[in-house]
Amino acid sequence: MRVVVADDSALLREGVQLILADAGHEVVAGVGDGTALVEAALRERPDLVITDVRMPPSGADAGLGALAEYSEERSGGETWWGVGLRAAVQIREQWPTAPILVLSQYVVEAYADELLAAGTGGIGYLLKDRVGDIDEFLAAIESVAGGGTVLDPQVIGQLMTRRRDPLQSLTPREREVLSLMAQGMSNAAIAQRLVVTSGAVEKHTQRIFAKLHLSPDDTTGHRRVLAVLTFLRG
């Protein structure tokens, strides 16, 4: 797989690059700001774009960021947030099916919304910690590159605080399954995680869909994830 990696911290960018290289993927470009990211992505058209959500908008700001050590706004403050997202949107404008995985130091629920609204094509939102769980990380990038949706469990946890009544009609087990579905896991993966048979998982998902009034047409694959996420986002 050809990958473009973007993160303003050279330390973390390098770490991700090494993990990808170990697994046989090729990192065609490594950049540190939003402008460079858009340019590299559109130029290289990789199989996957991995980007930090928080970066300086452009190379000039990155330099300024270093100088800003002596000022209040150390890492660029408010303006650096969402730069990765905006870059993703920009990339999607010209390349609608670009597969993009967004990494973040901590969960920001609003970004899940924006990402999911940013169009078709593979999309992912993970905590940076998650990269260190290498097996899961590699599975996630395969999924996103293949057009799937992957969301960090913590993001799902936050989304689930939004919808009150319907969720309360679910049993704790069903809520767990719902959460795993929303993260983008397949039935087989869920079965493995919860240490049950996939038949049991099937039954759970059917019951969940019934209780939440979701269409039975959306019970598998990518459409399922979207259906669940659409529901959770209200």
Place this chain on the structure above:
Amino acid sequence: MTYSMVMSDDAGTRPGPVGRPCGGRVSGLVGRTLTCSLYLLVAWPFQLAVFVVNVALIATALSIVLAPLTIPLAIAVAGSAAAIERGLVDRLVGVEAPQSRRLLRARGERWSSYVMRVLRSPATWFEVVWSLAGWLVSMITWIVTIVWWSIALGGITWPLYGWAIHGHDGNQDLSDLLGMHSFGAAVIVNVGIGLVFLATMPLVIIGMARGQGLVSAALLGRAEQEAKIAELTQAREAARQAESAQLSRLERDIHDGPQQRLVRLKMDLARMERQVGEDSHAILGLRAAIASTQETLDELRALSKGIAPPVLADRGLVAAVREAAGRGTIPIMVEADLGDVLLPPHLEQAAYFVVSEALTNIAKHSGARSGLVSVRAAGVQLSVSVTDDGQGGAHPAKGSGLVGLQNRVRSVGGTLTLESPVGGPTTLLAQFPLT
């Protein structure tokens, strides 16, 4: 966020020693009595004159047409009289009542804003009230002073003139009334009374002067109080902002430094684990190292949240609350409605800690199966409440961190209430004023 510090500038005259009343100029009992008497004798005529002038002015103000002229005039008269009174009280009685410069026009200050400031300050109206009512107190003390002096002096010097009036034309002396008719007895009685009054004079005179001085100080010394309050409020505001900024900076430093390195470290260790192979004896050690690194990361994150949660600083209260609610194992719903209100950072932090602490307690003690967090800003108040359907019975004394939370809430001017009947449900409510 910037703030400006107003340098306070107290009145140039600092009062004299307060220790011994009336001891400003002439010390010694006699001198002090005389000084106090001087004050008391001067005070009433002066205050009466002020009263007459101001009553006339204010009565004239009933005619709406003249009010814009006479009211300011009355205020000016009261102000000047108050200044004189303060001077008298300061120099003669030795009681502090300095006027801070707030009521004086600052250099270059526009007249209109100066007038508005004067009108809005309660100190101004206290001066007016004093100008109208002060004479009552001073009248009483004046009369008592006159009486005391008269009786004291008159009594002591009685032998000098008493012989002329004693027994003449059916004059009846005090001693006659007591049944003693001789001249000697009259002398003794009158001089005795005079001596008694003389002996008690310092006490009475100094006491009254001090009392009246304190009354004046109470009514006229308010400008300084107001200035002090304003100063303290600004200082507190500045302290809060400084603390808030410092905590944010500290969290940033943690995030940009150690935290990043740990994330990278975990990545490197994880890669090593894969390379080393399942049956190598090193793999156990590596796995332990990875676990340890993740724990350190979690601890650092928790520390960051304890210092200044990064999501709070970057995305605001609602986002941070949602994150905290979503982190737990039981479902917590979040209802948030801030409208357009922009919250100051120290308020956001306090509100966030209420939620975070409450959620921790719910997870640890309550046995609840669901919870609700509500954040609302309406008008002049921010309300944050956390409810759970657990077993209740929570009490600040049980070491659930509620006392510290209460202090934190109070330090930003808020109130914290806890309702936790045994059997539940429990609700923790914090309300903060929005200035």
